[in-house]
Amino acid sequence: MLVVESGEPGEDDLDVEVEAGGEHSHGDKCLWPLNSHTEAKHRLYKRYISAWAPILLQEAWVHKVTYLEGFAGPGEYAAGQDGSPAYAIRSLLQHDRRDAMRLSRDRVTMIFLEKSAARCEHLKWRLEKEFGVLRDLPIKVEVEQGRAEQDTISALTRHDAWGEPILGIFDSFGSVRVPHSTISRIARNKASEVIVTFGPIWFSRRETINQSIFDEVFGSRKAWLRGGAPADADEGWRYWLSVYQKALLDAGFDYSLQFEILPVSGHPLYLVYGTKSVKGVLEFKNAMWNVDKDDGMRFNDPRTNAARQAQLEQMWPSLFDEDPDVAPTELRGFVLDLLEQGPASVAAIGDYLLTETARWRPKDAMWAAKQLLADGMVSRAPTGGQLTKQTVLSLAEQPATAGTPAEG
Ligand SMILES: C[S@@+](CC[C@H](N)C(=O)[O-])C[C@H]1O[C@@H](n2cnc3c(N)ncnc32)[C@H](O)[C@@H]1O
Known part of the structure; x- marks a missing residue:
């Protein structure tokens, strides 16, 4: 049985997650169990962040880098496993090339946006428990209550991110509602990149979603109808993923990768990555290949049906x-x-x-x-x-x- 639960019913039409067999329900709860696709995704992100930061922070022209998570979560899962902010920070602070990166509060800003006040509080508590008082860290870590779709640009402005590399991670429960204009602003910024995830529910719920949300996410109605009629339910995700991949190119990225993360059990997760750097593409793929896949996790190319x-x-x-x-x-x-x-x-x-x-x-x-x-x-x-x-x-x-x- 599939259990579909709304994060905040009525408000976030798209903010839902599907879980098999009633494995968990998050609803208004602050924490929820870690599922296999999230775990698989975390392994990929860890590898990529560990490659991204030292490459850019050793470039002569780079004065600072900004890492922003639009959907940060509470920082941990029900059984105490790390949420993405904890390992992202650790990927920098415990990096074996930490000295070469010359970490400082002026050179690295990590912004974590989270809509829920309770999860935001929990995230701060969880990070301070592990890393100590955030304002004393050697890099700037900002946990802010906010909404990815409306607060991303202002947060980047407030933290003086423009003109220097930004990595934006938009990892919702399966809802992609970050406006194309936000993605485009990041795409047009120097050496900046995004990673956007789609949960399986996103593709199956499109019938019930207000089409103007698609217009906003893809940039225009023409942009999301460009491939002709979306395919049937089983294959529909291929259509939406490739249309989103093209939307990232329209936004200003030169390269965009789309793939399916298939954990050994549980639901797949779909991910699109946008960059202007061919080196970034190579590093992203290296991260995929270096992720420990002993448990049978796979990355699939959506075009190979x-x-x-x-x-x-x-x-x-x-x-x-x-x-x-x-x-x-x-x-x-x-x-x-x-x-x-x-x-x-x-x-x-x-x-x-x-x-x-x-x-x-x-x-x-x-x-x-x-x-x-x-x-x-x-x-x-x-x-x-x-x-x-x-x-x-x-x-x-x-x-x-x-x-x-x-x-x-
Ligand atoms: C899938 S979880 C994030 C998990 C986290 N990135 C990780 O991997 O550990 C999504 C989070 O986004 C929050 N959220 C939902 N809608 C949001 C919005 N519009 N803006 C910011 N956060 C939002 C939810 O409260 C939830 O904590």
């Missing part, structure tokens, strides 16, 4: 995909997709994988190329010599299959 996967697996028995030395079906599929548009060098394939797919990186191009050549799926120019980044690949001529009518 079940039909596409089945089609690819017909080309290559899926048995091979279980071999860690063999490039996965999805990766080879993306390379073939690109080559369908014309020949491409291994380097160009690498660029495409980095910027156009959810998790593949430039180095995977060589891996895929070798196997597609070995399988006879592609040909190369020059035909001999070592395979290099300059080698150009083309789709191989496919032999007529049995059952193809003979000509003449």
Whole structure:
């Protein structure tokens, strides 16, 4: 049974979370149990924040960085596990490159916005319990009661964030109602990025949601209707995610990644990341690959739907995909997709994988190329010599299959 509960009934139409089997209900409660998709997401965020801060704080032009969470939560879960603000702060204070970052209150501001007064209070208490009095910390940590959709811009202004890098995390219970204008203001700021999460309920409740909210979130009605009619209920999330990914590009980001986080049990979570930095894209993907996935957690590319996967697996028995030395079906599929548009060098394939797919990186191009050549799926120019980044690949001529009518 699915239990859908409203955070504050009547007020936040979209502020809901779905839990399986009545696992928990948060409602007005201050704390709620940690679920598997949140835990999976935390592991990814920790990795990414640990990469983001030292990179920027060692840039000569950067004087300060601002990290803002729009939906901060109470700072911990019912069994005492960390909420995102606690590990975000720890990722900086306990970083092994802390000295190189030259942390100071002038150089790092972390803003945590939380709508509920009780959760806001709890968050302050939880952070001070671990880190001591916040105003004595070597970085500025601000916990503020506020609403992400209306208070993000003013908080960034008040804390003098503009003109320097900002990382904005908008991680609601599944409601994305941060206006496109807010995202766009961050996108247009130098070296700034956002991470926005969607819970599964977001996609299924769209029928009941006031369409003007979509207009605000996606930027315009045209922006969220651009892909034609949204797909049916089961596949609808792919539509909404890719439309939101495009909305981030409209907002001013140059790159946007979308993917599904699939924990070993429980519901998936959907995440879109926007940046102007190709290095940011690489770091984000590195964080995905470095997250401990021993428990079976996966990151999926929303564009590889079940039909596409089945089609690819017909080309290559899926048995091979279980071999860690063999490039996965999805990766080879993306390379073939690109080559369908014309020949491409291994380097160009690498660029495409980095910027156009959810998790593949430039180095995977060589891996895929070798196997597609070995399988006879592609040909190369020059035909001999070592395979290099300059080698150009083309789709191989496919032999007529049995059952193809003979000509003449
Ligand atoms: C999914 S929880 C955040 C969890 C937290 N980021 C973490 O990972 O530990 C969402 C939080 O956003 C708060 N919230 C809901 N609507 C909000 C809004 N419009 N602005 C700011 N906070 C909001 C809720 O009270 C809740 O504590």
